[in-house]
Amino acid sequence: MTTVTLVAGIDSSTQSCKVVVRDADDGALVRSGRAAHPPGTEVDPREWLRAMHSAIADAGGLDDVAAVSVGAQQHGMICLDADGNPVRDALLWNDTRSADAAQDLIDELGGPAEWAARIGVVPVASITATKLRWLADHEPSHADATAAVCLPHDWLTWQLRGGGDLADLATDRSDASGTGYFSAETGAYDHDLLTMAMRGRTPSVPRVLGPHDSAGESTWGARLGAGAGDNASAALALDARPGDVIVSLGTSGVVSAVTDVGSHDAAGYVAGFADATGRQLPLVCTLNGAPVLASIARMLGVDLDVLSDLALSSAPGSGGVSLIPYFEGERSPNLPDARATLAGLSVANTTPATIARAAVEGLLCSLADGLGFIADQGVDTQRIILVGGGVRSRAIRELAPAIFGLPVSVPEPGEYVADGAARQAAWALTEAATPPRWSQSGTERFEADPDPSILEQYRAAQARTYR
Ligand SMILES: Nc1ncnc2c1ncn2[C@@H]1O[C@H](COP(=O)(O)OP(=O)(O)O)[C@@H](O)[C@H]1O
Ligand SMILES: O=C(CO)[C@@H](O)[C@H](O)COP(=O)(O)O
Numbered sequence: 125m126t127t128v129t130l131v132a133g134i135d136s137s138t139q140s141c142k143v144v145v146r147d148a149d150d151g152a153l154v155r156s157g158r159a160a161h162p163p164g165t166e167v168d169p170r171e172w173l174r175a176m177h178s179a180i181a182d183a184g185g186l187d188d189v190a191a192v193s194v195g196a197q198q199h200g201m202i203c204l205d206a207d208g209n210p211v212r213d214a215l216l217w218n219d220t221r222s223a224d225a226a227q228d229l230i231d232e233l234g235g236p237a238e239w240a241a242r243i244g245v246v247p248v249a250s251i252t253a254t255k256l257r258w259l260a261d262h263e264p265s266h267a268d269a270t271a272a273v274c275l276p277h278d279w280l281t282w283q284l285r286g287g288g289d290l291a292d293l294a295t296d297r298s299d300a301s302g303t304g305y306f307s308a309e310t311g312a313y314d315h316d317l318l319t320m321a322m323r324g325r326t327p328s329v330p331r332v333l334g335p336h337d338s339a340g341e342s343t344w345g346a347r348l349g350a351g352a353g354d355n356a357s358a359a360l361a362l363d364a365r366p367g368d369v370i371v372s373l374g375t376s377g378v379v380s381a382v383t384d385v386g387s388h389d390a391a392g393y394v395a396g397f398a399d400a401t402g403r404q405l406p407l408v409c410t411l412n413g414a415p416v417l418a419s420i421a422r423m424l425g426v427d428l429d430v431l432s433d434l435a436l437s438s439a440p441g442s443g444g445v446s447l448i449p450y451f452e453g454e455r456s457p458n459l460p461d462a463r464a465t466l467a468g469l470s471v472a473n474t475t476p477a478t479i480a481r482a483a484v485e486g487l488l489c490s491l492a493d494g495l496g497f498i499a500d501q502g503v504d505t506q507r508i509i510l511v512g513g514g515v516r517s518r519a520i521r522e523l524a525p526a527i528f529g530l531p532v533s534v535p536e537p538g539e540y541v542a543d544g545a546a547r548q549a550a551w552a553l554t555e556a557a558t559p560p561r562w563s564q565s566g567t568e569r570f571e572a573d574p575d576p577s578i579l580e581q582y583r584a585a586q587a588r589t590y591r
Contacts, residue, residue, distance in 0.1 A: 128147055128148075128149075128154075129147070129148040129149065129190050129553070130145055130146070130147065130148060130154060130188055130189045130190060131145070131147075131148045131189055131190060131191045131192065131193075131546050131549040131550045131553065132144065132145050132146075132180075132183070132186050132189040132191070132192040132193075132346075132545075132546060132549060133146070133192070133193055133194075133195065133357075133539075133541075133542040133543055133544065133546025133547070133548070133549060134176060134179070134180075134192065134193070134194045134195065134196075134280070134542060134545055135195050135196070135354060135357070135539055135541035135542035135545065136161075136172050136175070136176060136194060136195075136196040136197065136276055136277065136280055137161075137196065137197050137354055137374060137375070137541060138161065138197045138216065138217075138218070138374065138375040138376070139160070139161055139163075139374075139375055139513075140158055140159065140160050140161050140175070140179075141158060141159050141161060141172065141175040141176050141178075141179040142156070142157070142158045142179060142539045142541070142542045143156060143157045143158070143176075143179045143180055143182070143183040143186075143542060144156045144183070144539055144542040144543055144546050145183055145184070145186070145189060145546075146543070146546045146547075146550075146562075148190065148191070148549075148550040148553060148560070149550075149560070150562060150563060151543075151546070151547065151550075151560070151562030151563060155183050155184050156183050156539065156542075157179045157180065157181065157182025157183030157184070158179050158182060159175040159176075159178035159179040159182060160175065161175050164216075165215065165216045165218050165219035165220075166213045166214070166215055166216065166219060167213055167214055167216060168210065168213050168214070169202050169210055169213075169214045169276065169279055170210070172276060172279075172280060173280065173283050176280055176283075186342075186344070186346065187344055189346050189549075190346055190347060190553060191346055191347040191348070191349060191549035191550065191552050191553050192284065192342060192346050192347075192348060192349065192545075192549050193281075193348070193349030193350065193351050193352070193545040193546065193548040193549040193552065194277045194280045194281050194284070194349075194351040195277060195351060195352050195353070195354050195356075195357030195358075195541040195542065195544055195545040195548075196275070196276040196277035196280060196299075196351070196353070196354055197216065197217055197276055197353075197354055197375075198217055198250075198275065198299055198302040198353040198354060198355070199216075199217040199250050199251060199252050199255075199275065199302045199303070200214045200215065200216050200217060200252075200275055200276045201214055201215045201252050201255035201256060201259070201273065201275075202214045202273065202274050202275065202276065202278075202279045203259065203266065203267075203269075203270040203272075203273055203327070204270070204271060204272045204273070204274065204279075204290060205269045205270070205271055206271040206290075208272075208287050208288065208289075208290060211266045211269045211270050212259075212263065212266050214276070215255045215258075217250045217376070217409075218250065218375065218376070218411050218452060219249070219255070220249045220411075220452075220453045220460040220461070221249070221258055222249045222254035222255045222257065222258035223248070223249040223254075223453075223460035223461070225249075225254045225255075225257035225258045225261065226247040226248050226249050226251065226254040226257075228257065229247050229253060229254060229257055229304075229320070229321060230246065230247060232320065233317075233320075236390050236391070236392050237390040240388040240389055240390040240392070240396075241388055241390075242307070242314065242317075243304070243305070243306065243307040243308075243314055243317070243396070244301075244307060244308055244309060244386050244387060244388050244395070244396020244397075245301070245302075245304055245395045245396055245397075246389070246390065246391075246392030246395075247304050248392065248455050248458050248460075249453075249455070249460050250302075250409065250411075250455055251302065251303070251304040251395075252273070252275065252302065252303040252304055252305075253303060253304030253305050253317060253318065253321040254304065254321070256273065256318070256321040256322050257321045257322070257323070259322075260321070260322050260323040260325065261323070267322060267323070267325055268325070270322075270325065270327045271290060271327055271328065272290040272293060272327050272328045272329070272330075273318075273328075273329060274293050274295065274330050275295060275299050275300075275302075275303070275330075275353075277295070277296075277299055277351040277352065277353065278293055278294065278295040278299065278330045278351070280351075281294060281339050281348055281350075281351045282294070282330075282339075284342045284343065284348055285339070285340045285341065285342060285343065285348060286343045290328055291328070292340060293328075293329075293330035293331070294330050294331050294332075294333050294339040294340070294350060294351075295329075295330040295331070295332055295333070295350070295351070296332065296333050296334075296335070296350040296351055296352050296353075296356075296400065297311055297332060297334075297335075297398035297399075297400075297402075298352045298353040298355075298356030298357075298397060298398045298399055298400050298405065299351070299352060299353040299356075300313070300329075300330075300332050300398070301353075301396070301397040301398040301405075302353055302395070302397055303318075303329075304317065304321065305317040305318040305321065305329075306332075308386050308396050308397055308398035308404055308405075309386040309396070309404070311332070311398075312332075313329060313332070333350035334350070334402075335350065335400055335401050335402055335548070335551065335559075336349075336350075336548070336551040336552050336554070336555050336556070336559070337350050337552070338350075339351065347549070347552050347553060348552075349545070349548045349549040349551070349552040350548065350552070351545065351548070352400040352544065352545065352548060353397070353400075354374075354541045355370070355372065355378050355380050355397070355405065355407060355409075356397070356398070356399045356400040356405055356544070357400060357540075357541045357542075357544030357545050357548070358370060358372060358511060358540040358541045358543075358544055359380065359382055359400065359405060359544065360399070360400045360401060360544035360547055360548060360559065361540040361541070361543035361544035361546075361547055362509055362511070362535065362540060362544075362564070363562075363564060364381075364382045364399075364509070365382055366381075366382055366383055366384060366403075367504060367505070367506035367507060368382060368506070368507050368509060369381045369495065369498060369503065369505045369507070369508050369509070370508075370509045370511065371491055371494075371495070371508055371509070371510050371511070371524075371528075371532075372413075372510075372511050372512040373413050373414050373487070373491070373510070373511075373512035373513065373514030373515055373520065374413050374414060374512040374513055374514070375413050375414065375415060376409050376410060376411065376413045377409070377410040377412065377413040377487065377490060377491050377494065377514075378407060378408070378409045378410075378413075378494075378512075379407070379408045379491060379494035379495055379497075379498050380397075380405050380406065380407040380408070380498075381405070381406055381407075381498055381503045381505070382399050382401075382403050382404070382405060383403065383404045383405075383406060383503060384403060384404065385404060385502075386404045386406070387404070387406035387501040389406075389497070389500075389501060391497075393408055393456055393457070393494075393497035393500075394406045394407065394408055394497050394498060394500075394501050395407050395408070395409070400544065400548060401558075401559065406498060406501055406503065408456050408493075408494035408497050408498055409455060409456060409494075410454060410455060410456050410490050410491070410494065411450075411452045411453055411454055411455045412449045412450060412451050412452055412454065412464075412487070412490065413487070413512070413514060414487075414512065414513050414514030414517075415451070415452075416447075416449040416451060416464075416483060416486070416487050417431060417483055417484070417487065417514060417517060417520075419451060420447070420479060420480060420483035421480075423479075424476050424479065424480065426476070426480075428516070428517060429518075431480050431483070431484075431517070431519070432480075432484070432517045432518045432519040432520075433518075433519075434476050434477045434480035434481070435477070435480040435481040435483065435484040435485075435519040435523070436481075436518065436519050436522065436523075437477045438475075438477040438478050438480065438481035439481075440485075440526065440575050440577070440578055441485075441577060441578055441581055442468075442473075442478045442479075442481040442482040442485055443472075443473035443475075443478040444468040444470070444473050444581070445466065445467070445468045445469060445473055445474075445478045445479065445481075445482040446466075446467045446468050446482055446485070446486060446581055446582050446584075446585035446586075447464065447465070447466055447467075447479075447482040447483050447485070447486030447487075448464060448465045448467065448486060448582070448585060448586050448589060448590070449464050449483070449486045449487055449490055450462040450463060450464050450465070450590075451463065451464040456490075456493070456494060456497070457590070459590055462590060465585070465589045466479070466482065467585035467588065467589065468581075468585060480519075481519075484517070484519045484520060484523055485523065485527065485578050485582065486582060487514070487520070488520065488523055488524055488527040488528070489527060489578065489579050489582035489583075491524075491528070492527050492528055492529075492579050495508070495528060505530065507533060508524075508528060508530055508531070508532045508533065509532075509533050509534075509535065509567070510524060510532050510533070510534045511534075511535060515534055515537070516537060521534055521568075521570055522570060522572070523572075524570060525570050525571050525572040525574075526572040526573060526574060526575040526578070527575065527578050527579060529574035529576065530574075531569055531570065531571045532569070532570045532571075533567040533568070533569055533570075534567060534568045534569075534570060535564075535566070535567045536565040536566055536567075538565060547559055547560065547562055550562075
């Protein structure tokens with residue numbers, strides 16, 4: 125009888141925790157589970173731990189897995205005291221209170237170009253370093269008590285080991301590159317930037333592991349993979365290579381590309397992050413992803429499927445209506461205090477169908493802007509892969525190619541962040557030069573004639589309302 129070696133991948137994302145258990149050899153799905161996260165942009169990390177245990181139980185437990193890795197939402201600031209306890213609630217990637225701190229840090233280093241040249245990232249409120257500066261300025265006693273700072277995936281991995289010694293905290297290049305004190309190109313921390321953010325304080329940071337290194341053993345004896353930021357983890361699951369551009373529609377909207385050369389965008393749209401295989405992952409992220417559709421569906425009093433049907437029943441351009449979807453402030457472009465705008469309304473064109481279509485088109489146009497910023501960094505887009513919860517919308521899948529101006533490949537619905545973590549866990553078992561070959565799910569290809577007029581209408585409305 126052949127024994128099957130099992131591995132697990134965990135995605136601790138903004139809205140929920142998902143667990144997949146897969147066959148380490150071929151990646152076949154064996155079982156899965158999930159649990160909801162509390163809402164908000166400030167969350168006690170112990171809530172994520174509770175959700176992770178609940179999702180693990182929902183997946184039938186992990187006692188029989190040989191290795192496990194955690195992928196998670198990026199940038200979240202978790203400050204630990206000398207005993208390893210959280211000093212305060214974590215501040216998430218979509219918490220914008222540190223927007224002024226971001227500007228201060230940019231100015232103190234001499235401007236955005238200095239940051240882009242030094243670490244490939246120009247700080248915005250999402251970046252961990254800005255949250256640490258906010259902490260130092262607004263809660264100095266909490267900053268004083270911070271012995272170590274880490275990210276959601278680092279902390280959950282450490283919890284799987286049983287916590288304990290802060291020196292056991294570990295991370296990987298992909299998540300470290302979102303902190304604002306690490307360079308994806310050099311693969312090293314820039315401790316001076318951390319000290320600057322913390323106004324002279326020097327908390328410890330997790331050691332940075334290589335793509336197939338182990339972070340130790342779980343309390344039940346499974347090997348722990350290094351883990352990764354969620355976008356890098358999804359790229360690993362999709363086996364993304366140079367030429368592939370991934371568009372992810374979760375709570376955030378993300379456009380990212382696997383490249384061999386790092387990016388240094390002084391305009392700050394593209395963040396020079398790392399991937400989970402040793403390459404680079406230049407990335408554009410918006411604060412307003414799939415929840416834009418849920419908000420408009422709620423306003424219209426319909427569910428998400430009806431919203432999609434309504435959108436598809438209206439004509440391209442939504443009868444002249446544009447939705448600029450900056451509901452939660454925005455990061456790309458950097459407008460942390462912005463709010464969304466419905467523009468171009470007349471008595472005749474104000475209908476549920478045009479509003480629904482404007483929501484779908486506005487969301488896709490904000491992602492099309494991201495594709496443009498990535499292309500400006502020299503990325504040659506040969507294939508667009510569309511993933512994330514928002515892709516369950518038929519209108520998103522069908523309207524994306526016309527607005528992006530390129531065909532779009534949509535893999536089967538799945539948990540690609542958790543799958544990438546599982547593949548990394550299997551890699552931590554083999555320790556081979558490359559990750560194990562797992563068969564890829566089938567993709568559906570969506571094509572349409574490019575319709576640049578939709579993006580032009582959106583950009584005109586955007587320019588009229590925001591500077
Ligand atoms: N049929 C659908 N149409 C539009 N949005 C959807 C649909 N199904 C799920 N979503 C959205 O997907 C999002 C969750 O996607 P997910 O990728 O899991 O997010 P995250 O990783 O940020 O937690 C939610 O905002 C949800 O409203
Ligand atoms: O901030 C970023 C990337 O820079 C986001 O992508 C977060 O990592 C959250 O992702 P989702 O929960 O939307 O998947």
